[in-house]
Amino acid sequence: MINNNTPDQQGRFGDFGGRYVPETLMPLVLELEQVWTAAKVDPVFIEQMDGYLRDYVGRPSAIYHAERLSDHFGGAKIWFKRDELNHTGAHKINNCLGQVLLAKRMGKTRIIAETGAGQHGVATATVAARFGLECVVFMGAKDIERQKPNVFRMKLLGAQIVPVTSGTGTLKDAMNEALRDWVTNVDNTFYVIGTAAGPHPYPEMVRDLQSVIGREAREQILQREGRLPDACVACIGGGSNAIGLFYPFLDDKQVRLIGVEAAGKGLQTGEHAASLSGGKPGILHGNRTYLLQDDDGQIADAHSISAGLDYPGIGPEHSYLHDIGRVEYLSATDKEALDSFQLCTRLEGIIPALEPAHALARVADLATDLGKDGLIVMNMCGRGDKDVFAVAGHLGVEI
Numbered sequence: 001m002i003n004n005n006t007p008d009q010q011g012r013f014g015d016f017g018g019r020y021v022p023e024t025l026m027p028l029v030l031e032l033e034q035v036w037t038a039a040k041v042d043p044v045f046i047e048q049m050d051g052y053l054r055d056y057v058g059r060p061s062a063i064y065h066a067e068r069l070s071d072h073f074g075g076a077k078i079w080f081k082r083d084e085l086n087h088t089g090a091h092k093i094n095n096c097l098g099q100v101l102l103a104k105r106m107g108k109t110r111i112i113a114e115t116g117a118g119q120h121g122v123a124t125a126t127v128a129a130r131f132g133l134e135c136v137v138f139m140g141a142k143d144i145e146r147q148k149p150n151v152f153r154m155k156l157l158g159a160q161i162v163p164v165t166s167g168t169g170t171l172k173d174a175m176n177e178a179l180r181d182w183v184t185n186v187d188n189t190f191y192v193i194g195t196a197a198g199p200h201p202y203p204e205m206v207r208d209l210q211s212v213i214g215r216e217a218r219e220q221i222l223q224r225e226g227r228l229p230d231a232c233v234a235c236i237g238g239g240s241n242a243i244g245l246f247y248p249f250l251d252d253k254q255v256r257l258i259g260v261e262a263a264g265k266g267l268q269t270g271e272h273a274a275s276l277s278g279g280k281p282g283i284l285h286g287n288r289t290y291l292l293q294d295d296d297g298q299i300a301d302a303h304s305i306s307a308g309l310d311y312p313g314i315g316p317e318h319s320y321l322h323d324i325g326r327v328e329y330l331s332a333t334d335k336e337a338l339d340s341f342q343l344c345t346r347l348e349g350i351i352p353a354l355e356p357a358h359a360l361a362r363v364a365d366l367a368t369d370l371g372k373d374g375l376i377v378m379n380m381c382g383r384g385d386k387d388v389f390a391v392a393g394h395l396g397v398e399i
């Protein structure tokens with residue numbers, strides 16, 4: 001794997017990242033770092049990963065020229081990297097598969113995970129079922145109420161759901177509970193984190209596992225167009241699909257990398273999930289990064305039409321890439337995402353998840369800026385089947 005943005009000994013990307021964990025967790029994260037460092041260059045592990053990615057996940061995912069959308073915007077040629085075609089409908093399984101294979105390698109028999117909207121919980125429960133491992137998913141009590149279909153899916157897959165009532169009963173509280181459980185059950189338990197955040201080595205490990213997206217996209221676009229794209233665009237919740245697409249392009253300085261955060265009801269309203277555009281540095285879930293917080297440093301609840309973008313932090317590598325100016329971070333509102341969702345469905349026959357619909361909103365402007373000779377690769381990181389009820393609600397339609 002490529003290694004041009006390696007965190008230092010403390011797991012820091014510049015001023016961000018690190019491992020801010022209690023004493024009791026330190027041996028666990030150090031062991032995990034050791035095991036991951038060895039596994040990722042072990043031909044046996046790599047072959048195992050490649051096999052499951054091919055036969056179970058369905059990789060490589062296609063790259064697709066979105067011709068009618070390109071014509072509609074009247075500018076650059078737009079390509080979708082189609083990670084929505086993966087098993088379970090999004091990029092999350094790339095990461096879950098890698099971490100669960102690592103858990104097996106470590107002889108662990110119990111998998112734990114946190115989930116907000118339930119997408120990471122479903123992907124983890126899926127892979128745990130496949131490998132016959134016990135799976136426990138921590139989920140905020142409020143989210144359990146809001147995400148019933150995914151709760152039922154996880155139960156069908158054999159997972160146990162633990163409701164979390166501390167704090168605001170949402171994702172950040174579920175993540176705290178999962179970290180606590182991990183300390184208590186360290187002997188048999190592996191904690192699968194769902195985005196490129198958490199204490200080192202998680203941000204680096206999740207990035208490495210999701211980089212399959214960018215490696216494939218780079219090769220595919222070179223083959224189809226004979227050159228690199230002018231820009232790569234991806235939506236950002238915690239930042240795993242974005243860093244997965246961007247990482248293999250980091251050294252290609254001529255390629256603009258653009259992350260799109262959720263601006264919710266508008267950045268000025270305070271009801272959004274844009275940690276970089278509207279937050280400031282602090283420490284949460286074992287790492288230092290940009291966070292949504294009030295004046296007293298209390299973590300604020302994020303808001304977005306898309307449950308998957310609704311995390312009050314962002315992976316530390318993005319904070320670093322933001323501060324050094326290598327990646328541009330923009331945002332899109334709920335309304336813009338909803339419009340892009342409908343446009344993509346009508347023009348391409350692809351129902352996008354609401355998360356990548358945010359990315360598409362900025363692709364529209366970018367296509368015009370770049371003009372006819374421009375080339376854009378956007379990560380279509382999830383499909384929208386999960387969102388049709390929510391979208392109906394927002395459009396005032398009863399199903």
Ligand SMILES: *Cc1c(COP(=O)(O)O)cnc(C)c1O
Pocket residue numbers: 090091092119120194195196235236237238239240241242308309353355356381382383
């Ligand atoms: C979970 C999710 C996201 C947000 O997570 P990242 O770590 O930022 O990628 C984005 N899109 C989809 C489809 C998701 O399921």
